[in-house]
Amino acid sequence: MKKIRICPDFPGRPTITKLVILMKLTFAIILIGCLHVSANVRSQSKVSLNMQSADIKRVLIAIEKKTSFRFLYNSSLLTEQPKVTITANNEDVLSVVNRLLANTLIAYEVLNNNLVVLKKEDVIINQVAVKGRITNAAGEPLAAVSVRVKGSNAGTSTDAEGRYSIEVPNDAVLVISSVSYLTQEISVNGRAEINIILETNNAQLEQVVVIGYGTAQKRDITGSIAKVSGREVADKPNTNPLSSLQGKVSGVSIINTGLPGQEPDIRIRGTVSRSQTKPLYVVDGLFNDNINFLNPADIESIEILKDPSSLAIFGVRGANGVIIVTTKKGRTGQLTVNLNASIGIKKITDEVKMADAVQFKTLFDEQRQNEGQPPFAYYDKFTGNSNWVDLIAKKNAIVSNNNVSVSAGTEKNKFYMGVGYIKEQGLIKHEDLDKILLSINDELRVSKAIKLSFNLNGYRATPPAANDFVQAINATPIVEPFNKERGIYNRLPDQIGGPQVPNPVMLVEEKKNTDLQREYRVIGSVSGEVNFLRDFNFKSTFYLDLGFNDQRRYTPRIRVWSADLDTADWQNGYQNTQVFQKENTYSKFQQEYLLTWKKKFGDHNLTALGGFTTYFNSYTETNGRVTQFANGTPIPRDKRFWYVDNFFGDPGTRVSGVSTGGDLFGNDKPLQWEQATVSYLFRALYNYQGKYMLNASFRRDGSSEISPENRYQNFIALGAAWEMTRENFMERQTIFDYLKVKASYGVLGNQYTEIHYPYYPQLVSGSSAVFGNNVVAAYTPSYIADQNLKWEQVRSAEAGVEFAILKNRLRVEAVYYHKKTTDLLTNYPGLSGQKPGITNAGEIENKGVEASATWTDKLPNGIGYSISGNITSFKNKVLSIYQPGFEIISGASRVTAGMPIGYFYGYVVEGVYQSYADKISSPRAGFFGEYGPGDLKFKDVAGPKDANGKPTGPDGVVDDNDRTMIGNPTPDFIYGFALSADYKGFDIGIDFQGVYGNEVFRSWGNGNTFAVFNYREDRMGRWHGAGTSNWEPQVNDLRGINKQNSSYMIEDGSYLRIRNVSIGYNVPIKKEGFTRFAKSLRVFLNAQNLVTFKDNSGFSPEFGGNAIEFGVDRGSYPLPAIYSFGFNVTF
Structure with missing residues (x-):
């Protein structure tokens, strides 16, 4: 008896073992980390003391030093208390406090974060009527200012004259808040009148943004960096967090596909290359091509870098812009558990309108008449009226996102762990994406000077098979999907004039669970940094990114009924069973050594950074397929047999290769490549008195992709800014609360090509050579290599202004940008029998204006609201390419000198x-x-x-x-605007997003x-x-x-979409009821892609693609509307 091998050997199989070992080690690290932090948290509730004849205040201070507990009290409460002697050996803190206060008239209450409030027992709280006036620094009254009693729901707001009155406890603390002003907390202390002056809130300017290899205050940067909080993506029903940014950020074009889990097409300030449009992603320092491994709930912030002064530090990877993602970290305090969950349904909102059976017969009869053919004679055998899109579509596809995170920390150790599970059903039946995600980081403060950090992200996903609606759009409607009498599917008419597409319902149902895909990925980093000589910091980090993907696809035999032929037969393409198997592995390693110097010389502030980095990337892919013999035994519909080297039964009926020659299996083309980069970098950030800012950056990259003669290349950038409102001559003006002008220039790079090591062509067989009288097989280069090949360069410049007016309620930023790509990497014609080579020959220009504005205010009745908008214009032109008259053609899209890239021809x-x-x-x-x-x-x-x-x-x-230009897929401009409001814990928001001036x-x-x-x-x-x-x-x-x-x-292709509508409520936390165990609780409703106002006939007006072919509507997949409900609770 032959044994069936459930998991036979296959090239790449050892990688699974390595990954299993790695996952075991990861689990061990997680367990140790959890126990370590848990122990720290628990240890904070125990204390050991031995104090003789000590003041109660001294004992409380000692407890604070040894634990995370903090005590709040009036000093007069303890001054007349007797001295105490107290000892404790690893005793519970509250037990010690009980003994400490046993012979006093002092009571206490434990609040959140181990805050203990001491007070007199049975104190009668006296009420006092407080009134006053609230003004700004100029003495002007401020209306609608919130005046609230801290720790309660009591509150009021100021009138038009800035006056308020409120009755509060004698020892209350008033919280004074207003949009665009700093919040103040003021103790009443029995006072009957309190007048308050509010200071302008420049928090947005003081905001810290993440830049390449460091951070900086937003007001100190000279370029354009947009920051998006993680909160803005956490409660959106998108499995890829970047999808939620559509219409939110100026200069950034985002096209979503609707496919489960698929990343969007993102272009920052236009298309600058014919080979690559995707920006560089940097996740906690690691360079990456996507962020599919991240859970939206684990994201702290997203920064989008657009200008040359911030991009040049990324050298050869910065030409298409950079998106920096920072994940959440642990924070000092007691253990915090957060649960975030949402569930929603997806629906098709815009359907493609195809002919029904009656309309089809009318048109088809007329067509045959126009062509001089007789009428179709088989209508009596085809009596259906099938809407194939409706038949294969899932009416209410489910999308759910469930996450739990744990955060804890002390001054010495901070820990965070998040686990998420995402399930997303596609719009076609039996499409299911399942993804489990993990995020862990731990920060250990060894001493004041030394810090160690550990980060780990991972995921396991089972993506769905690639399906689309094209077959359903094309299928004739006169056929019923299933023949109930014969128990098989109906084939579309054979006698209609040509081969038909397969029955769409048959494909969806028969291919169910026949395409098995698994993705595994582990991303981690270990870093250490040390502060020395007061102003210096040295940081070293090692990153790794390991991935393994495998796919096994089974093609069944499908028997169908042909009504017009009155016979049953095998469906074309499904006559014989087949198995396709593919495995690929990749590994990325990155090292960084960074030295930072921060120094303040009087009014001069300087931050200098120098570093050395290396990056290595390798990829291996192996695949093959096996088909049953022409009249042999079918491969069973059993996944145990879905391997290319499996066989069963008699040797004479075993599975053979693709041909009928009896091979065990046939290999498709294997693929393997490696790539390495070595880089040196420098950056200086300087400002004088906070008024004049200068930034300079330099990077030198060396890449294995380029020939040794041009392997190294330099990238530089300079930026300057002037905050004019800090000048003395601006003190008396009343228009601008903030005004800054800025400009930058830099040289960026792009090394991406379709061919790895293009200066070293592969050899291909198929040729012959003559030696004497003998003709022998020969190998020739696949193309003529250009030994002078070098990287594309993008010379980028921008100039802009930022200002705030009307008491900081209106903030505006406007920028003009210009990008010119030189040394364009492009194909050139190959010789006969050779494919095209790659050379530097061409230039592309992109320019435009981007602007954003935000108005934030509060109404007298306490309703806060915000109105924001952004708009970006694009003008793209190919200045030259290869030689006059040369064109790159891809379908209906072309690249021609003097025209926009990818224009329709x-x-x-x-x-x-x-x-x-x-x-x-x-x-x-x-x-x-x-x-x-x-x-x-x-x-x-x-x-x-x-x-x-x-x-x-x-x-x-x-x-x-x-033939000429008939359309341009690049829009004239894109835009977005949003409205939001909040009142007493309720909030509502609506986002609009649109595109204008493009064609599809x-x-x-x-x-x-x-x-x-x-x-x-x-x-x-x-x-x-x-x-x-x-x-x-x-x-x-x-x-x-x-x-x-x-x-x-x-x-x-122009459209306007109601992109997102959300309603939320922050549930008040009370000492009694179901909320007493929570620190915060928020519930929300969300509707995404609610309505799209468009003129095109397809499912959607937006279509991504590659650098030279985009904006093409193939009728493949709709963008669904998503209606979801969720909650976020913290314990």
């Missing part, structure tokens, strides 16, 4: 020929074969090019020379053979006689002119 439609007279009087279009009334009429744009290569005017003929290319329902696929519903408005339509052509598959790329396929 084709014929301009002027209308539809209405008659033969119309045809004769129009420019001749015989280039496309037969055409006439009912066909699209193209514009005669230009004739042949002259001797200088420039197009001439119209020549009376429509041919290749008349509709690739579905155009040139596809009408005899094979369904029709768009608007084809009912087709031309079917003179005057019936001047846009929709006749239904006639024989007319090739209607299938050409033209403006007929172009649609308006």
Whole structure:
């Protein structure tokens, strides 16, 4: 008897063992860390003392020094108390306090964070009426200022004259707060009148932002850095946190796909390269290509770096912008547990409108008549009316996000751990994403000078198989999905004029659980830093990123019923079972050695940074497939057998390779590469009196991707800013509360190419050579290598202004930016039999303006509100590429000098020929074969090019020379605006987001053979006689002119979307009831992608892609509306 191997060997299998060992070590570290911090927290509730004849105050101070407890009391309460003698050996703190106060008339109350309040027993609290006036520094009255009694719900607000009155306990503390002003706490101490002057709140300016390899105050930076709090992504129903930023940040274009777990397409200030658009992600210092391994609930903040002065420090990785993500860390205090959970449903809101059965028959009959064919003779066998999109779509797809985190710490050790589980169902049935995420960090303060840190992130995911709605859009509606009489699925008509797409319902149901995918990833870092010589800090960090992915896909045999052939047969492409298996592993290692010097010389402030870093990245992929013999035993629908080297039964019926030659398995192309970078960096941040700021940065990168002659390259940047409102001559002006002008210039880099080590081409077989009389096999280079290849450079500049007016209620930032890419990495034509090579030949220009504004205020009735908005313009142009006349073509998209990158290229439609007279009087279009009334009429744009290569005017003929730009996928501008309000614990917010001035290319329902696929519903408005339509052509598959790329396929890509609506309530915490165990509790409702106002006919108006082909609507996947409910509670 042969044994079935459940997990046979396969290349890459040892990596699993390594990962299992790593996961075990990780678990051990987690356990030790938890026990360590738990022990610390518990130890804070125990104390040992031996004090003789001591004041009670001294005993309390001793307890504070040895534990996390803090005591609040009036000094007069303890002055007349007798001295005490007290000893304790690892005794509970509150037990010691009970003995300490046993013979006094002092009582106590324990509040949050181990704060103990001492007070007299049975004190009768006297009430006092307090009144006063609240003004600003100029003596002007402030209305709608909140006056609240600390620790209670009692409160009031000021009137138009800034006056208030309130009755409070004699020893109360008043909390005075107002938008744009610093909050103050004032003790009443029996006073009947208290007048208060509020100071302007410049917290936003003093905000600390994360920059490359460090932090800085926002007011001290000279560039454009946007900061988004983790709170803004934590309660949104997005499995990828970056999706929540759409429309929130100026200069950042974000396109979401709707696919479960898929990362969005992000472009910062336009497209600067033809090879790469993705920004660099830096997570707690580690360079990365995505942040799929992060749980939104574990994010502390997100910074988006856009300007050259902040990007040049990233050298060859900074050209497309940088997104820095900082995860949550432990904080000093007692153990805190946070639970954050949400659940929601996803729905399709914008459907693609296709013909139903009646409309299909009308159009198809007319088409056959136009083509001179007889009527379709099989309608009696196809009586269905199937909306295939509805049949495969999940009506209420679930998305849930559940997270729990633990935080604790002392002055010496801070610990944080978060665990999350995400489940997201797709819009197509049986699409399920499951993801488990882990985040751990521990910070150990060895001494005042030495600190050690440990970070670990990991996840395990089972992503769904790649499905889309294209088959459902294309399928003819006249077929019922399932043949109940025969117990098999129906095939779409064979006699309709060509091969049909497979039955969409059959594909979804039969392929259920046949594509098994698993992803594992572990990301960690260990760092140590030491402060020395008072002003210096040295930090060394080691990072690692290990990943393993494996996929096993089973293709079943599917038998279907062909009604028009009156027979059952195997579905095309599903005649024989097959197994595909793929495994890939990758590892990334990064090291940093950073020295920082901070010094203040009188009015001069200087922070200098120098460092050395290395980065190594390797990738290995192995895959293969196996197919049953032509008439052999099918591979079972049992995942135990879904391996390429598995076999079963008799050797004569075992599984064979892709061919029928009897091979055990056939390998697809394996892939393996390594990449390394070595870098030296320097940065200086200087300011004088907080008025004049200068920033300078330098980085020298060396990469293994580039030939030794050009391996190293330098990147520099300079930035300057002037905070004018700190000048003496601005003291008397009353317009600006804050005013800063800024400018920066820098050189950035991009090393990405489609080919690794492009200066060293691979050898390919298939050629031959002659030696004497012998002809032998030979290997030749796959392309001609350019030994002078170097990195792309992006010369970037910006100039802008930041200001605040109207008592800081209105804040505005506006920037003009200009980016010019030189030494563009681009393909050039290869010789016969060779693929294109890569060389530096081209320039791209991006420029535009971005602006953002926020108004924040509070109404007299206590309602706080905020209005914010941002807008960014884009102007993209390819200045040159390779040589005159050279173009890069990808479908309907082109890259041509003098045009926007990825513009749509084709014929301009002027209308539809209405008659033969119309045809004769129009420019001749015989280039496309037969055409006439009912066909699209193209514009005669230009004739042949002259001797200088420039197009001439119209020549009376429509041919290749008349193709031109018919659309631009890059918008004129993007925008977003938001409204929010809060009142007595309630808050509400609504976000809008939009795009204007771009076009999308509709690739579905155009040139596809009408005899094979369904029709768009608007084809009912087709031309079917003179005057019936001047846009929709006749239904006639024989007319090739209607299938050409033209403006007929172009649609308006502009849209406005209600991106997010949220309502929340912060539940009051009371000493009694269900909230008594919690520190805070918030509940919220959220609706995302509620309504989209658009003009295109597809599921969505936004479509990502690569650098040169984007904005193409393939009808693949909708962007769903998501309705969710959740809560966030802290214990």
